[in-house]
Amino acid sequence: MSSAHNPTNEQDPEDEEEDVMLDPNEAAEEIMDDGDAAMDSGAEDEGEDEIMQEILIQNDSSAHFDLHKDSIYCIAQHPLYPNIVATGGSDGDGDDAPGVGYVFDATPEPSPVLPRSYQSAPEEQVERKGLEKLFTLEGHTDSINALTFTLPKGEFLLSGGLDGKLRAYTAKSKDWKFIAEAQEVEEINWLSPCPNPTFPNTVALGANDGSVWVYTVDPNSDAPLQIVQSYFLHTESCTAGSWSADGKLLATVSEDGSLYVWDVFGEASAAGLLPDGGQSVIALTSIDQRFAVEGGLFSVAIAPTGAFLVVGGAGGSLKVVGLPRLGEASGSAPAGRAGAGAAAKGKGGKQAGGKAAASASASAGLSGQILADLQAQSDGIESIAFAAPPLTLMAAGSVDGSIAILDTAHRFAVRRHIKEAHEEFSVVKLEFVKDKRGAHLLTSCGMDGVVRRWDTRGGTALANSGFVREWKGHRGEGEGGGVLGFVQGDGDRIITAGDDGVSLVFETPIA
Numbered sequence: 001m002s003s004a005h006n007p008t009n010e011q012d013p014e015d016e017e018e019d020v021m022l023d024p025n026e027a028a029e030e031i032m033d034d035g036d037a038a039m040d041s042g043a044e045d046e047g048e049d050e051i052m053q054e055i056l057i058q059n060d061s062s063a064h065f066d067l068h069k070d071s072i073y074c075i076a077q078h079p080l081y082p083n084i085v086a087t088g089g090s091d092g093d094g095d096d097a098p099g100v101g102y103v104f105d106a107t108p109e110p111s112p113v114l115p116r117s118y119q120s121a122p123e124e125q126v127e128r129k130g131l132e133k134l135f136t137l138e139g140h141t142d143s144i145n146a147l148t149f150t151l152p153k154g155e156f157l158l159s160g161g162l163d164g165k166l167r168a169y170t171a172k173s174k175d176w177k178f179i180a181e182a183q184e185v186e187e188i189n190w191l192s193p194c195p196n197p198t199f200p201n202t203v204a205l206g207a208n209d210g211s212v213w214v215y216t217v218d219p220n221s222d223a224p225l226q227i228v229q230s231y232f233l234h235t236e237s238c239t240a241g242s243w244s245a246d247g248k249l250l251a252t253v254s255e256d257g258s259l260y261v262w263d264v265f266g267e268a269s270a271a272g273l274l275p276d277g278g279q280s281v282i283a284l285t286s287i288d289q290r291f292a293v294e295g296g297l298f299s300v301a302i303a304p305t306g307a308f309l310v311v312g313g314a315g316g317s318l319k320v321v322g323l324p325r326l327g328e329a330s331g332s333a334p335a336g337r338a339g340a341g342a343a344a345k346g347k348g349g350k351q352a353g354g355k356a357a358a359s360a361s362a363s364a365g366l367s368g369q370i371l372a373d374l375q376a377q378s379d380g381i382e383s384i385a386f387a388a389p390p391l392t393l394m395a396a397g398s399v400d401g402s403i404a405i406l407d408t409a410h411r412f413a414v415r416r417h418i419k420e421a422h423e424e425f426s427v428v429k430l431e432f433v434k435d436k437r438g439a440h441l442l443t444s445c446g447m448d449g450v451v452r453r454w455d456t457r458g459g460t461a462l463a464n465s466g467f468v469r470e471w472k473g474h475r476g477e478g479e480g481g482g483v484l485g486f487v488q489g490d491g492d493r494i495i496t497a498g499d500d501g502v503s504l505v506f507e508t509p510i511a
Contacts, residue, residue: 059473061504063108065131068501070097075485075497076147078154078171082489083107086157087503088137088144099140099161101147102133103176106495106505131505135176139167146191150201156217158203160188166205168217168225180217180224185209189238196247199265202228204250206238212252214264229264231279236296242309244302248326249281251309255296257286259311259321273324273367281324282368290370293317301384303394303408308371312381316398318374320412322366372412376404385430388439393456395442397427403444405456405466418454418465422446425476428484432456433491438510441468443494445483449476451494451506471506474498 070093078084088101109129137144137159146160149171156179157171164185169178185207194202194214201217214228234254241252250262261282268274268281286292295314302309308322379399387393392409403421406412421427425448433441442454455466474496475481485497494506 059504060471060506061473062507063106063131063505064128064473065102065104065106065133065503065505066501067102067130067133068100068503069093070501071484071499072497072501072503073143073145073484074147075487075495075503076149076157077487077489077495078149079151080154082487082493084134084154084171085487085495085503086137086147086149086159087497088147088159089501090143097143098138099142099144099159099163101137101140101144101159103135103137103157103171104131104133104503106131106493106503108505108507135169137167137169139178139181140165146188146205148191148193148203150203150217151193151195152197152200156201156219158191158215158217160191160205162187164188164207166191166215166225170219179219182215182225182227184213184227184230185211190241192241192243192250194243194247194250194264195245196243196265199228199247202247204241204243204252204264206241206252208237210234210236210238210254210256212238212241212250212260212262214250229262231260231262233260233279233283234258239296239298240300242300242302244306244323245304246306246326249302249306249323251282251300251302253297253300253311253313255298257291257293257296257313259284259291259297259300259309261309261323267326268324271324271326273326282321284321284368284370290373291319293319295380299381299384301386301394304386304389308366308408310384310394310396312384312396314380316375316377316379316381316400318372318376318381318384318396318412319370320372320374322369322371324367374406374412374414376406376414376417377402382426382428383430385432385442387432387442387456388434388436391432391439391456393432393440395430395432395456397421397430397444397446399426401425401427401446401448403427403430403442403454405442416456416466418467421452421454421465422448422450425482428482429486431486431488433488433510435490435492435510438491441491441510443486443488443491445486445496447476447482447499449474449481449483449498449500451483451486451496453508469508471508473504473506474502475500 068089070090072087072089074088076086085106086103090097091100140161142163144159150156157169159167164183166182168180187208189206192204204214212231236256260280284291293313297311297313299312377398383397385395394406396404401422401424403418405416425446427446440457445451452470453468481500483496488494492509496504
Protein backbone atom coordinates (compact mmCIF):
# COMPACT_ATOMS: atom_id res chain seq x y z
CA MET A 1 0.00 0.00 0.00
CA SER A 2 1.51 3.44 -1.02
CA SER A 3 2.31 6.23 1.45
CA ALA A 4 -0.10 8.53 -0.36
CA HIS A 5 -2.97 6.47 0.90
CA ASN A 6 -1.36 5.95 4.36
CA PRO A 7 -0.02 9.36 5.45
CA THR A 8 0.94 8.12 8.94
CA ASN A 9 3.12 5.48 7.38
CA GLU A 10 1.67 2.89 9.86
CA GLN A 11 1.29 -0.74 8.82
CA ASP A 12 -2.25 -1.81 7.98
CA PRO A 13 -3.77 -4.16 10.65
CA GLU A 14 -4.63 -6.77 7.99
CA ASP A 15 -0.98 -6.77 6.81
CA GLU A 16 0.12 -7.03 10.46
CA GLU A 17 -1.93 -10.19 10.95
CA GLU A 18 -0.45 -11.72 7.80
CA ASP A 19 3.15 -11.00 9.00
CA VAL A 20 2.69 -12.81 12.36
CA MET A 21 5.05 -15.78 12.47
CA LEU A 22 5.35 -18.69 14.99
CA ASP A 23 8.12 -18.09 17.47
CA PRO A 24 10.94 -20.64 16.85
CA ASN A 25 11.18 -21.25 20.63
CA GLU A 26 7.50 -22.28 20.75
CA ALA A 27 8.06 -24.77 17.95
CA ALA A 28 10.43 -26.66 20.20
CA GLU A 29 7.82 -27.08 23.00
CA GLU A 30 6.29 -30.53 23.43
CA ILE A 31 2.81 -30.67 24.95
CA MET A 32 2.36 -33.83 27.05
CA ASP A 33 -1.01 -35.65 26.80
CA ASP A 34 -2.27 -36.44 30.31
CA GLY A 35 -5.34 -38.22 28.98
CA ASP A 36 -8.97 -37.13 29.22
CA ALA A 37 -9.64 -35.00 32.29
CA ALA A 38 -12.80 -35.84 34.23
CA MET A 39 -15.34 -33.07 34.54
CA ASP A 40 -15.63 -31.50 37.96
CA SER A 41 -18.54 -33.24 39.71
CA GLY A 42 -18.18 -31.41 42.98
CA ALA A 43 -16.87 -34.53 44.70
CA GLU A 44 -14.09 -32.55 46.33
CA ASP A 45 -16.65 -30.34 48.05
CA GLU A 46 -18.94 -33.21 49.06
CA GLY A 47 -16.24 -35.67 50.06
CA GLU A 48 -15.19 -38.85 48.39
CA ASP A 49 -17.82 -40.97 50.13
CA GLU A 50 -21.02 -39.41 48.82
CA ILE A 51 -24.05 -40.13 51.03
CA MET A 52 -26.98 -41.48 49.02
CA GLN A 53 -30.45 -40.44 50.20
CA GLU A 54 -32.87 -43.31 50.63
CA ILE A 55 -36.61 -42.66 50.66
CA LEU A 56 -38.45 -45.11 52.88
CA ILE A 57 -42.20 -45.52 52.45
CA GLN A 58 -43.68 -46.73 55.74
CA ASN A 59 -47.11 -48.32 55.82
CA ASP A 60 -48.29 -49.55 59.21
CA SER A 61 -51.83 -50.40 58.08
CA SER A 62 -53.39 -53.85 58.13
CA ALA A 63 -55.93 -53.10 55.37
CA HIS A 64 -56.91 -50.35 52.96
CA PHE A 65 -59.84 -49.10 50.89
CA ASP A 66 -58.84 -47.35 47.66
CA LEU A 67 -61.86 -46.91 45.37
CA HIS A 68 -61.95 -43.11 45.79
CA LYS A 69 -60.52 -41.18 42.85
CA ASP A 70 -59.79 -38.07 44.91
CA SER A 71 -59.57 -36.90 48.52
CA ILE A 72 -61.72 -38.51 51.22
CA TYR A 73 -63.30 -35.56 53.01
CA CYS A 74 -65.33 -37.33 55.70
CA ILE A 75 -65.75 -40.64 57.48
CA ALA A 76 -68.43 -42.14 59.77
CA GLN A 77 -68.71 -45.32 61.82
CA HIS A 78 -71.75 -47.41 62.75
CA PRO A 79 -72.54 -46.96 66.47
CA LEU A 80 -73.26 -50.66 67.08
CA TYR A 81 -71.04 -52.31 64.48
CA PRO A 82 -67.75 -50.40 64.40
CA ASN A 83 -66.44 -52.50 61.51
CA ILE A 84 -69.01 -50.81 59.23
CA VAL A 85 -67.56 -47.54 57.94
CA ALA A 86 -68.72 -44.95 55.40
CA THR A 87 -66.46 -42.52 53.54
CA GLY A 88 -67.28 -39.56 51.29
CA GLY A 89 -65.54 -37.43 48.70
CA SER A 90 -65.74 -36.64 44.99
CA ASP A 91 -65.65 -38.88 41.94
CA GLY A 92 -62.50 -37.28 40.51
CA ASP A 93 -60.48 -34.11 40.89
CA GLY A 94 -62.41 -31.97 38.39
CA ASP A 95 -64.39 -28.93 39.50
CA ASP A 96 -67.56 -30.50 38.11
CA ALA A 97 -66.94 -33.98 39.52
CA PRO A 98 -70.01 -35.43 41.28
CA GLY A 99 -69.87 -36.56 44.89
CA VAL A 100 -69.43 -40.20 45.74
CA GLY A 101 -69.24 -42.25 48.92
CA TYR A 102 -68.79 -45.86 49.91
CA VAL A 103 -69.76 -48.17 52.73
CA PHE A 104 -67.32 -50.99 53.50
CA ASP A 105 -66.41 -53.52 56.16
CA ALA A 106 -63.11 -52.42 57.71
CA THR A 107 -62.28 -55.86 59.11
CA PRO A 108 -58.86 -56.77 57.66
CA GLU A 109 -58.74 -60.00 55.72
CA PRO A 110 -56.11 -62.56 56.76
CA SER A 111 -52.93 -62.02 54.79
CA PRO A 112 -52.59 -64.70 52.09
CA VAL A 113 -49.66 -67.02 52.75
CA LEU A 114 -48.65 -69.26 49.86
CA PRO A 115 -47.18 -72.73 50.55
CA ARG A 116 -43.45 -72.79 49.99
CA SER A 117 -43.95 -75.10 47.00
CA TYR A 118 -45.84 -72.25 45.27
CA GLN A 119 -43.27 -69.57 46.05
CA SER A 120 -40.48 -68.85 43.64
CA ALA A 121 -38.49 -67.46 46.57
CA PRO A 122 -39.04 -67.68 50.34
CA GLU A 123 -39.14 -63.88 50.64
CA GLU A 124 -41.79 -63.47 47.93
CA GLN A 125 -44.55 -61.06 48.98
CA VAL A 126 -48.18 -61.25 47.84
CA GLU A 127 -49.78 -57.87 47.04
CA ARG A 128 -52.57 -57.00 49.48
CA LYS A 129 -56.03 -56.56 47.99
CA GLY A 130 -58.11 -53.53 48.87
CA LEU A 131 -61.28 -53.92 50.92
CA GLU A 132 -64.49 -54.45 48.98
CA LYS A 133 -67.38 -51.97 49.00
CA LEU A 134 -70.75 -52.91 50.44
CA PHE A 135 -72.65 -49.99 48.94
CA THR A 136 -72.07 -46.86 46.84
CA LEU A 137 -73.48 -43.47 47.85
CA GLU A 138 -74.55 -41.66 44.68
CA GLY A 139 -76.78 -38.76 43.72
CA HIS A 140 -74.68 -35.79 44.86
CA THR A 141 -73.65 -33.37 42.11
CA ASP A 142 -70.73 -32.06 44.18
CA SER A 143 -68.41 -33.51 46.81
CA ILE A 144 -69.81 -35.32 49.85
CA ASN A 145 -68.61 -33.16 52.72
CA ALA A 146 -70.27 -34.78 55.77
CA LEU A 147 -71.51 -38.22 56.85
CA THR A 148 -73.19 -39.60 59.95
CA PHE A 149 -75.07 -42.65 61.16
CA THR A 150 -78.14 -41.90 63.27
CA LEU A 151 -78.36 -42.71 66.97
CA PRO A 152 -78.95 -44.80 68.96
CA LYS A 153 -79.00 -47.85 66.68
CA GLY A 154 -77.48 -46.58 63.43
CA GLU A 155 -80.62 -47.35 61.46
CA PHE A 156 -79.87 -44.71 58.84
CA LEU A 157 -76.86 -43.16 57.13
CA LEU A 158 -77.03 -39.53 56.04
CA SER A 159 -74.75 -37.71 53.61
CA GLY A 160 -74.37 -33.96 53.18
CA GLY A 161 -72.78 -32.38 50.12
CA LEU A 162 -71.29 -29.19 48.78
CA ASP A 163 -74.32 -29.28 46.48
CA GLY A 164 -76.54 -28.60 49.53
CA LYS A 165 -78.26 -31.97 49.35
CA LEU A 166 -79.04 -34.09 52.39
CA ARG A 167 -79.55 -37.73 51.40
CA ALA A 168 -80.71 -40.58 53.64
CA TYR A 169 -80.10 -44.32 53.26
CA THR A 170 -81.23 -47.35 55.20
CA ALA A 171 -78.24 -48.84 56.98
CA LYS A 172 -78.77 -52.59 56.79
CA SER A 173 -76.03 -55.08 56.02
CA LYS A 174 -77.94 -56.76 53.18
CA ASP A 175 -80.42 -54.05 52.24
CA TRP A 176 -78.64 -50.72 51.79
CA LYS A 177 -80.80 -48.35 49.78
CA PHE A 178 -81.55 -44.68 49.21
CA ILE A 179 -84.80 -43.50 50.79
CA ALA A 180 -85.04 -39.69 50.66
CA GLU A 181 -83.41 -36.38 49.75
CA ALA A 182 -83.86 -32.78 50.93
CA GLN A 183 -82.22 -29.52 49.94
CA GLU A 184 -82.68 -26.18 51.68
CA VAL A 185 -79.14 -24.71 51.45
CA GLU A 186 -76.30 -24.22 48.98
CA GLU A 187 -73.61 -26.14 50.89
CA ILE A 188 -73.62 -28.40 53.95
CA ASN A 189 -70.60 -27.97 56.22
CA TRP A 190 -71.22 -30.61 58.89
CA LEU A 191 -73.65 -33.22 60.22
CA SER A 192 -74.06 -34.31 63.85
CA PRO A 193 -76.35 -37.09 65.22
CA CYS A 194 -78.59 -36.30 68.20
CA PRO A 195 -78.02 -38.62 71.20
CA ASN A 196 -81.41 -37.87 72.82
CA PRO A 197 -83.11 -41.31 73.14
CA THR A 198 -86.54 -39.67 73.12
CA PHE A 199 -85.89 -38.36 69.60
CA PRO A 200 -84.07 -41.16 67.74
CA ASN A 201 -82.77 -40.85 64.18
CA THR A 202 -82.42 -37.07 64.46
CA VAL A 203 -79.50 -35.08 63.01
CA ALA A 204 -78.38 -31.46 62.87
CA LEU A 205 -76.53 -29.72 60.06
CA GLY A 206 -74.80 -26.40 59.54
CA ALA A 207 -74.67 -24.60 56.20
CA ASN A 208 -72.46 -22.08 54.45
CA ASP A 209 -75.15 -19.40 54.71
CA GLY A 210 -75.07 -19.66 58.51
CA SER A 211 -78.34 -21.53 58.87
CA VAL A 212 -78.80 -24.54 61.19
CA TRP A 213 -81.29 -27.33 60.46
CA VAL A 214 -82.52 -30.29 62.49
CA TYR A 215 -84.08 -33.26 60.67
CA THR A 216 -85.53 -36.55 61.77
CA VAL A 217 -85.77 -39.65 59.58
CA ASP A 218 -89.10 -41.47 59.43
CA PRO A 219 -89.17 -44.01 56.57
CA ASN A 220 -92.87 -44.67 57.12
CA SER A 221 -93.81 -41.08 56.34
CA ASP A 222 -94.63 -39.65 52.92
CA ALA A 223 -91.69 -37.28 53.56
CA PRO A 224 -89.05 -39.44 55.29
CA LEU A 225 -86.80 -36.42 55.96
CA GLN A 226 -88.82 -34.17 58.26
CA ILE A 227 -87.67 -30.73 59.44
CA VAL A 228 -87.78 -30.45 63.23
CA GLN A 229 -86.26 -26.97 63.59
CA SER A 230 -84.38 -24.37 61.55
CA TYR A 231 -82.42 -21.37 62.80
CA PHE A 232 -81.10 -18.31 60.97
CA LEU A 233 -79.21 -16.13 63.46
CA HIS A 234 -75.64 -16.76 62.28
CA THR A 235 -74.72 -14.20 59.62
CA GLU A 236 -71.80 -16.15 58.10
CA SER A 237 -70.93 -19.78 57.50
CA CYS A 238 -71.83 -22.14 60.36
CA THR A 239 -68.53 -23.93 60.96
CA ALA A 240 -69.28 -26.46 63.72
CA GLY A 241 -71.96 -27.88 65.99
CA SER A 242 -72.14 -30.02 69.12
CA TRP A 243 -74.98 -31.74 70.99
CA SER A 244 -74.99 -32.01 74.76
CA ALA A 245 -74.48 -35.56 76.05
CA ASP A 246 -78.22 -35.91 76.74
CA GLY A 247 -79.13 -34.47 73.34
CA LYS A 248 -81.29 -31.69 74.78
CA LEU A 249 -79.19 -28.71 73.65
CA LEU A 250 -77.37 -27.96 70.41
CA ALA A 251 -74.48 -25.47 70.31
CA THR A 252 -73.31 -23.96 67.00
CA VAL A 253 -70.61 -21.45 66.03
CA SER A 254 -69.88 -19.37 62.96
CA GLU A 255 -67.21 -17.49 61.06
CA ASP A 256 -68.95 -14.32 62.23
CA GLY A 257 -67.74 -15.11 65.76
CA SER A 258 -71.17 -15.95 67.16
CA LEU A 259 -72.27 -18.77 69.47
CA TYR A 260 -75.85 -19.94 69.89
CA VAL A 261 -77.19 -22.73 72.09
CA TRP A 262 -80.51 -23.94 70.72
CA ASP A 263 -83.41 -25.35 72.73
CA VAL A 264 -84.30 -27.85 70.00
CA PHE A 265 -86.99 -29.81 71.84
CA GLY A 266 -88.43 -27.09 74.07
CA GLU A 267 -87.13 -28.32 77.43
CA ALA A 268 -85.38 -25.08 78.33
CA SER A 269 -88.52 -23.13 77.47
CA ALA A 270 -90.59 -25.45 79.64
CA ALA A 271 -88.14 -24.87 82.49
CA GLY A 272 -88.37 -21.09 82.14
CA LEU A 273 -84.79 -20.74 80.90
CA LEU A 274 -85.47 -19.28 77.47
CA PRO A 275 -85.34 -15.48 77.16
CA ASP A 276 -88.66 -13.92 76.25
CA GLY A 277 -89.26 -14.27 72.54
CA GLY A 278 -85.82 -15.80 72.00
CA GLN A 279 -84.86 -18.82 69.96
CA SER A 280 -81.75 -19.73 71.89
CA VAL A 281 -80.80 -20.45 75.48
CA ILE A 282 -77.48 -18.61 74.97
CA ALA A 283 -76.58 -16.00 72.36
CA LEU A 284 -73.06 -14.52 72.32
CA THR A 285 -71.69 -12.48 69.43
CA SER A 286 -68.70 -10.28 68.67
CA ILE A 287 -70.76 -7.26 69.74
CA ASP A 288 -69.76 -8.28 73.25
CA GLN A 289 -66.06 -7.42 73.21
CA ARG A 290 -65.37 -9.98 75.95
CA PHE A 291 -66.43 -12.69 73.50
CA ALA A 292 -65.09 -11.20 70.26
CA VAL A 293 -62.61 -13.35 68.33
CA GLU A 294 -61.14 -11.66 65.28
CA GLY A 295 -61.24 -14.20 62.44
CA GLY A 296 -64.23 -16.18 63.69
CA LEU A 297 -64.96 -19.46 65.49
CA PHE A 298 -64.20 -22.90 64.04
CA SER A 299 -64.94 -25.49 66.74
CA VAL A 300 -67.25 -26.13 69.68
CA ALA A 301 -67.73 -28.95 72.20
CA ILE A 302 -70.03 -29.38 75.20
CA ALA A 303 -68.49 -30.93 78.31
CA PRO A 304 -69.78 -34.43 79.23
CA THR A 305 -71.26 -33.02 82.44
CA GLY A 306 -73.28 -30.46 80.48
CA ALA A 307 -72.14 -27.67 82.81
CA PHE A 308 -70.24 -25.68 80.19
CA LEU A 309 -69.02 -25.60 76.60
CA VAL A 310 -65.80 -24.49 74.93
CA VAL A 311 -65.47 -22.69 71.61
CA GLY A 312 -62.26 -22.43 69.60
CA GLY A 313 -61.35 -19.79 67.09
CA ALA A 314 -58.71 -17.89 65.19
CA GLY A 315 -55.38 -17.09 66.81
CA GLY A 316 -55.64 -19.98 69.24
CA SER A 317 -58.52 -18.43 71.16
CA LEU A 318 -60.52 -20.64 73.58
CA LYS A 319 -63.55 -19.36 75.47
CA VAL A 320 -65.45 -21.28 78.14
CA VAL A 321 -69.17 -20.55 78.54
CA GLY A 322 -71.51 -21.78 81.28
CA LEU A 323 -74.66 -23.76 80.42
CA PRO A 324 -78.00 -24.21 82.21
CA ARG A 325 -78.75 -27.50 83.95
CA LEU A 326 -81.95 -28.65 82.26
CA GLY A 327 -82.23 -31.80 84.35
CA GLU A 328 -82.35 -29.77 87.55
CA ALA A 329 -84.66 -27.09 86.20
CA SER A 330 -87.28 -29.35 84.67
CA GLY A 331 -87.71 -31.40 87.82
CA SER A 332 -89.59 -34.64 87.22
CA ALA A 333 -90.91 -33.68 83.79
CA PRO A 334 -90.33 -36.49 81.27
CA ALA A 335 -87.50 -35.87 78.87
CA GLY A 336 -88.59 -34.47 75.55
CA ARG A 337 -92.08 -33.29 76.57
CA ALA A 338 -92.14 -29.68 75.49
CA GLY A 339 -94.27 -27.64 77.85
CA ALA A 340 -94.31 -30.22 80.65
CA GLY A 341 -92.67 -27.78 83.06
CA ALA A 342 -95.14 -25.02 82.26
CA ALA A 343 -98.08 -27.41 82.71
CA ALA A 344 -96.80 -28.54 86.09
CA LYS A 345 -96.40 -24.92 87.13
CA GLY A 346 -99.98 -24.09 86.14
CA LYS A 347 -101.45 -26.99 88.11
CA GLY A 348 -99.39 -26.36 91.19
CA GLY A 349 -100.43 -22.75 91.88
CA LYS A 350 -98.20 -20.16 93.51
CA GLN A 351 -96.21 -22.55 95.69
CA ALA A 352 -95.32 -24.86 92.79
CA GLY A 353 -94.62 -21.87 90.59
CA GLY A 354 -92.31 -20.39 93.18
CA LYS A 355 -90.37 -23.65 93.44
CA ALA A 356 -90.09 -23.91 89.68
CA ALA A 357 -88.85 -20.34 89.42
CA ALA A 358 -86.29 -20.91 92.17
CA SER A 359 -85.11 -24.09 90.47
CA ALA A 360 -84.80 -22.32 87.12
CA SER A 361 -82.89 -19.47 88.71
CA ALA A 362 -80.45 -21.84 90.39
CA SER A 363 -79.87 -23.90 87.26
CA ALA A 364 -79.37 -20.78 85.14
CA GLY A 365 -76.80 -19.34 87.56
CA LEU A 366 -73.73 -19.43 85.30
CA SER A 367 -75.60 -19.92 82.03
CA GLY A 368 -74.19 -17.70 79.30
CA GLN A 369 -71.34 -16.38 81.44
CA ILE A 370 -67.79 -16.45 80.05
CA LEU A 371 -66.01 -18.58 82.62
CA ALA A 372 -62.55 -18.46 81.05
CA ASP A 373 -60.72 -16.80 78.15
CA LEU A 374 -57.64 -18.79 77.15
CA GLN A 375 -54.92 -18.73 74.51
CA ALA A 376 -52.24 -21.42 74.76
CA GLN A 377 -51.72 -21.82 71.00
CA SER A 378 -50.84 -19.44 68.20
CA ASP A 379 -53.25 -20.36 65.40
CA GLY A 380 -56.84 -21.45 64.79
CA ILE A 381 -58.39 -24.19 66.96
CA GLU A 382 -59.66 -26.91 64.63
CA SER A 383 -60.71 -29.56 67.15
CA ILE A 384 -61.80 -29.78 70.81
CA ALA A 385 -62.26 -33.04 72.72
CA PHE A 386 -63.23 -33.98 76.29
CA ALA A 387 -62.21 -37.08 78.21
CA ALA A 388 -65.01 -39.11 79.75
CA PRO A 389 -65.69 -38.65 83.49
CA PRO A 390 -64.24 -39.04 86.03
CA LEU A 391 -61.34 -37.55 84.07
CA THR A 392 -61.53 -33.76 83.81
CA LEU A 393 -59.23 -33.25 80.83
CA MET A 394 -59.85 -31.32 77.63
CA ALA A 395 -57.68 -31.24 74.51
CA ALA A 396 -57.44 -28.56 71.80
CA GLY A 397 -55.77 -29.09 68.42
CA SER A 398 -54.42 -26.13 66.46
CA VAL A 399 -53.44 -25.20 62.93
CA ASP A 400 -49.98 -24.48 64.35
CA GLY A 401 -49.49 -28.25 64.79
CA SER A 402 -49.74 -28.28 68.58
CA ILE A 403 -52.03 -29.92 71.12
CA ALA A 404 -52.90 -28.32 74.47
CA ILE A 405 -54.15 -30.47 77.36
CA LEU A 406 -56.17 -28.53 79.95
CA ASP A 407 -57.63 -29.52 83.32
CA THR A 408 -61.23 -28.33 83.51
CA ALA A 409 -61.41 -28.98 87.24
CA HIS A 410 -58.55 -26.60 88.04
CA ARG A 411 -59.49 -23.37 86.27
CA PHE A 412 -58.56 -24.82 82.89
CA ALA A 413 -54.88 -24.91 83.73
CA VAL A 414 -52.69 -26.04 80.83
CA ARG A 415 -51.27 -29.39 81.97
CA ARG A 416 -49.28 -29.99 78.82
CA HIS A 417 -48.56 -28.14 75.59
CA ILE A 418 -47.30 -30.54 72.92
CA LYS A 419 -45.85 -27.90 70.64
CA GLU A 420 -44.84 -30.19 67.76
CA ALA A 421 -47.53 -32.83 68.02
CA HIS A 422 -47.77 -32.83 64.22
CA GLU A 423 -44.74 -30.63 63.63
CA GLU A 424 -45.74 -27.52 61.67
CA PHE A 425 -48.75 -29.22 60.07
CA SER A 426 -52.34 -28.60 61.15
CA VAL A 427 -53.98 -30.88 63.73
CA VAL A 428 -57.24 -31.86 62.03
CA LYS A 429 -59.01 -33.99 64.65
CA LEU A 430 -58.68 -35.03 68.29
CA GLU A 431 -60.66 -37.69 70.14
CA PHE A 432 -60.24 -39.42 73.49
CA VAL A 433 -60.65 -43.20 73.46
CA LYS A 434 -64.14 -44.02 74.71
CA ASP A 435 -63.29 -47.41 76.20
CA LYS A 436 -62.63 -47.33 79.97
CA ARG A 437 -59.37 -49.18 79.47
CA GLY A 438 -57.97 -46.27 77.50
CA ALA A 439 -60.03 -43.27 78.59
CA HIS A 440 -56.77 -41.43 79.26
CA LEU A 441 -55.55 -41.96 75.69
CA LEU A 442 -55.93 -39.20 73.10
CA THR A 443 -55.81 -39.90 69.35
CA SER A 444 -54.84 -37.19 66.87
CA CYS A 445 -54.39 -36.85 63.13
CA GLY A 446 -52.90 -34.11 61.03
CA MET A 447 -51.92 -32.83 57.61
CA ASP A 448 -48.52 -34.49 58.03
CA GLY A 449 -50.28 -37.77 57.16
CA VAL A 450 -49.66 -39.36 60.56
CA VAL A 451 -51.99 -40.70 63.27
CA ARG A 452 -50.62 -40.46 66.81
CA ARG A 453 -51.74 -41.47 70.27
CA TRP A 454 -50.92 -39.70 73.53
CA ASP A 455 -51.12 -40.65 77.19
CA THR A 456 -52.66 -37.60 78.83
CA ARG A 457 -51.79 -38.82 82.34
CA GLY A 458 -48.04 -38.45 81.76
CA GLY A 459 -45.51 -40.76 83.34
CA THR A 460 -44.52 -42.38 80.04
CA ALA A 461 -41.07 -42.74 78.54
CA LEU A 462 -41.55 -39.31 76.96
CA ALA A 463 -43.20 -37.66 79.92
CA ASN A 464 -43.04 -34.16 78.46
CA SER A 465 -45.31 -35.05 75.55
CA GLY A 466 -46.99 -38.28 76.62
CA PHE A 467 -46.31 -39.75 73.18
CA VAL A 468 -47.32 -43.42 72.98
CA ARG A 469 -47.15 -44.47 69.33
CA GLU A 470 -47.69 -43.32 65.75
CA TRP A 471 -49.01 -44.95 62.59
CA LYS A 472 -47.95 -44.00 59.08
CA GLY A 473 -49.06 -44.87 55.57
CA HIS A 474 -50.58 -41.70 54.10
CA ARG A 475 -48.74 -39.14 52.06
CA GLY A 476 -48.19 -35.94 53.95
CA GLU A 477 -45.82 -33.11 54.71
CA GLY A 478 -47.02 -31.07 51.73
CA GLU A 479 -46.89 -34.03 49.33
CA GLY A 480 -50.59 -33.90 48.45
CA GLY A 481 -51.71 -35.86 51.47
CA GLY A 482 -52.69 -35.69 55.10
CA VAL A 483 -55.37 -37.28 57.26
CA LEU A 484 -58.69 -35.41 57.15
CA GLY A 485 -60.44 -37.51 59.78
CA PHE A 486 -60.64 -40.85 61.54
CA VAL A 487 -62.92 -43.13 63.55
CA GLN A 488 -61.69 -45.43 66.28
CA GLY A 489 -64.59 -47.29 67.89
CA ASP A 490 -63.43 -48.63 71.27
CA GLY A 491 -59.83 -47.72 70.44
CA ASP A 492 -58.55 -51.07 69.19
CA ARG A 493 -58.69 -50.05 65.53
CA ILE A 494 -58.34 -46.70 63.76
CA ILE A 495 -59.75 -46.12 60.25
CA THR A 496 -58.71 -42.96 58.45
CA ALA A 497 -59.93 -40.60 55.74
CA GLY A 498 -56.93 -39.66 53.62
CA ASP A 499 -56.44 -36.56 51.53
CA ASP A 500 -54.58 -38.92 49.19
CA GLY A 501 -57.85 -40.77 48.44
CA VAL A 502 -57.12 -43.86 50.55
CA SER A 503 -58.68 -45.09 53.78
CA LEU A 504 -56.25 -47.07 55.95
CA VAL A 505 -57.00 -49.48 58.78
CA PHE A 506 -54.55 -49.51 61.69
CA GLU A 507 -54.62 -52.11 64.43
CA THR A 508 -54.21 -50.17 67.71
CA PRO A 509 -54.99 -52.59 70.57
CA ILE A 510 -55.15 -51.13 74.05
CA ALA A 511 -53.10 -53.11 76.55
